[in-house]
Amino acid sequence: MSRSALYSPKQQRGMGLLGSVVLAAGVVVAGFLMATAVKEFRKYDQFIEVRGLAEEVVKSDKASWNLSFSVLAETPQAAGASWTKQLEKLESLVLGMGFEASDIRRQPVTIFENVNPNGGFVEPGKRWRAQGGFVLETAKVDAVEQASLKSDVFLNEGILIESSFIQFYFTDLNSIKPRMLKAATDNAKEAAQTFAADSGVKVGALKTATQGLFSISAPLGDYGGENTVMKKIRVVTKVQYLVE
Known part of the structure; x- marks a missing residue:
């Protein structure tokens, strides 16, 4: 005997209706879960x-x-000897300005023969030229800035400076990185909140964050800055926030 024969036609119709209801409920639940997932x-x-x-x-x-x-002399040997004597005098003057001998790094001297471009006569005492100098590297930033203004001291000692070039550096970037990255991230979130408010949404959790490069420039410009004591440090971060 078949299973359906155990039930009356009325009972069978009721069971069919119940099955349809259960199937429909399942479709509704599945649709709700899918809609929620989407x-x-x-x-x-x-x-x-x-x-x-x-x-x-x-x-x-x-x-x-x-x-x-540079110094001039009649022979290359005399030019080299005269240059060394002047160099020692220059180093002594610089050390007297408050620097240390370990701060000084001598540069190679170059000795070459002077040639008159027009083919004219070159005085014997100026035939050979010795040229060179040294680099002073120090943490005494203010002292360098002040000393560079005293070129007359060298001139009074018979030393004619041909080149005086100063560069300033900021090397302790790691000490300010954490607070600058926090400030950049806070600035990004403020911008995101403003944008979200204008768009009718809310800022959610942080999705991604990318740190840009730190740049060092002059305080009043985006380039240069090698000759300025004060430096402008700048960093830009790219941040993505989820919206709610």
């Missing part, structure tokens, strides 16, 4: 991308002072 997926897929900026002006902690000069 909604959550779209929620994760929607984000705001902004950039945060942080700038800070700091003082250089290292300085480099390049000094060079």
